[in-house]
Amino acid sequence: MKFRFAAAALATFAFGVVSAQAPAPQPAPAPATAAAAPVQIPPAPAPAVSKxxxxxxxxxxxxxxxxxxxxxxxxxxxxxxxxxxxxxxxxxxxxxxxxxxxxxxxxxxxxxxxxxxxxxxxxxxxxxxxxxxxxxxxxxxxxxxxxxxxxxxxxxxxxxxxxxxxxxxxxxxxxxxxxxxxxxxxxxxxxxxxxxxxxxxxxxxxxxxxxxxxxxxxxxxxxxxxxxxxxxxxxxxxxxxxxxxxxxxxxxxxxxxxxxxxxxxxxxxxxxxxxxxxxxxxxxxxxxxxxxxFETHRLYEPGKAVAQQKVWKGKADEVQLGVAQPLLVSVPRGRYEELKPSIDLPKQLVAPFKQGQAVGTVKVTLDGKVIAQAPLVAVQAVEEAGFFKRLWDAFWMWWKSE
Missing domain, CATH: 3.40.710.10 (DD-peptidase/beta-lactamase superfamily)
Incomplete structure (x- = not known):
């Protein structure tokens, strides 16, 4: 029964299903102003006497x-x-x-x-x-x-x-x-x-x-x-x-x-x-x-989208995600291009979302270690949808969870 009901609705709501299944874009650091060769870092000048x-x-x-x-x-x-x-x-x-x-x-x-x-x-x-x-x-x-x-x-x-x-x-x-x-x-x-x-x-x-x-x-x-x-x-x-x-x-x-x-x-x-x-x-x-x-780079600015993600039960189908504060990171000189960003988000995002509401986390790693992270927040508010869209999204959330 579950399969027959879903199949009957596919033709009408195919676009919605594709949109729901599309993976969210992964964030990427802003382009470096100039590529620099990695610098061999000598040992720090350790104080000779300090405890x-x-x-x-x-x-x-x-x-x-x-x-x-x-x-x-x-x-x-x-x-x-x-x-x-x-x-x-x-x-x-x-x-x-x-x-x-x-x-x-x-x-x-x-x-x-x-x-x-x-x-x-x-x-x-x-x-x-x-x-x-x-x-x-x-x-x-x-x-x-x-x-x-x-x-x-x-x-x-x-x-x-x-x-x-x-x-x-x-x-x-x-x-x-x-x-x-x-x-x-x-x-x-x-x-x-x-x-x-x-x-x-x-x-x-x-x-x-x-x-x-x-x-x-x-x-x-x-x-x-x-x-x-x-x-x-x-x-x-x-x-x-x-x-x-x-x-x-x-x-x-x-x-x-x-x-x-x-x-x-x-x-x-x-x-x-x-x-x-x-x-x-x-x-x-x-x-x-x-x-x-070491050099410091400003990776993300507040108010600008880092990623976007499918939203269920909302008037909008997607929410843009960004940072509330500038995200800076310090790395050894010349290794900026080796940074690997990733985002951690709940499996399903359900409206409503207020502007600035924390939704997930963006992390930046180097050599497998997290060197910077910040909350991901909603860049713009997403209001709750009307009754029928909420009902329809609830069905598809249930369907996809099986």
Whole structure:
């Protein structure tokens, strides 16, 4: 009976059946601007002394090079990047404002002020300053006192703020980090990894670019005291725009850095180096190596179709699929043509679909490994069809499922 009913309808609906059975076009990378011969990539310039180090591609999170990247280390003042992230998140959530008056408490002044061995901002004790200025005192001058004051303002106490830090770190994916203070002075149970710091650097650039921009300011003045940013790379390379230095006797000299050249951005972390100059030398060597031997390509643009797929029970018979955000990928120079794109979609797509609704995934592989992926979304909405078309499509869905 099933076969006789289908056969009787074939002549009338043959076009619809062919359309339903036609495979969706596979996406293909945009043509390269110029073909380049593959480049033999030499080993990365590994820092000779650092306990751990990493070079990460910002666009994809791909680790381009590294050593002991998951080994727990003391983050020193790089901790303040996590503090900045929390403050920026609370600003976005409307919990605080940049014009808030932040008190430099006696505790913040005593534990992180000029009377300590660490770096300080110089805001007067028991007086207030704008939150934005306090942020700059922390990010640019690496003020421990400013970090504590901000923590107290946001969460009531530094201890409560540390809990926020750990919550946000988990959201970022920092699985091997734990924070107990806002400034990074040595404390039991306060640790991170080079890999986690690279993830934090990516998140800071991506999620809160306005706050991230404080890190490239070369100096900041509080009262009569002007202090320079300790990141020497800001003076050496104009493509470097952050991120943060750190130093304690336990941690050694550390640097979380990032640079952008064209569409390509890299993030590097060097932990446990021997001097301020050496951490800058080692970091810049890694960044230069990455920019020299890897290239970033913009594969797909938002709003443009990557593929199209048959839709059941819709007013339209097909849905165009694209990406919501630009999809970039970094590959060894000269290997762009070897990229292999593919799409993962449900076996059957049933209307309705809203514009921007996630439908599947586009993946790009090189040497059999996924190096970039993004959700596939409906470029245009597809409304639900009328009763009879839905009924007819339901029959053919049932028929094809047998």
């Amino acid at each position: 751990s180090w990493i070079l990460m591609d910002y666009a994809t999170g791909q680790v381009l090079a590294g050593e002991n990247i998951h080994e727990r280390v003391a983050p020193a003042s790089i901790t303040k990047v996590m503090t900045s992230y929390v403050v920026a998140a609370e600003l976005k959530n409307g919990k605080i404002t940049r014009d808030d008056q932040v008190m430099m408490s006696e505790r913040a002044w005593r534990e992180g002020g000029a009377g300590t061995d660490g770096s300080y901002s110089g805001f007067p004790v028991n007086q207030t300053a704008r939150l934005e200025d306090m942020e700059k005192g922390m990010a640019i001058q690496s003020g421990n006192d400013a970090a504590i004051a901000l923590a107290e303002h946001v969460a009531g106490s530094e201890e409560a703020f540390a809990a926020l830090m750990n919550n946000y770190a988990a959201q970022i994916g920092m699985k091997d980090s734990h924070f107990v203070n806002a400034h990074g002075l040595p404390a039991e149970g306060h640790y991170t990894t080079a890999y986690d710091l690279a993830l934090l650097g990516r998140a800071m650039v991506r999620d809160y670019p306005e706050t991230y921009a404080y890190n490239k300011i070369r100096e900041f003045r509080v009262g009569n005291i002007t202090q320079p940013n300790r990141n020497l790379l800001l003076w050496r390379d104009p493509s470097v725009d952050g991120i943060k230095t750190g130093h304690t006797s336990e941690a050694g000299y550390c640097l979380l850095s990032s640079a952008q050249r064209g569409d390509q951005r890299l993030v590097a972390a060097v932990m446990g180096d021997v001097s301020e100059r050496q951490r800058a030398d080692d970091s810049l060597a890694l960044l230069n190596w990455g920019f020299r031997f």
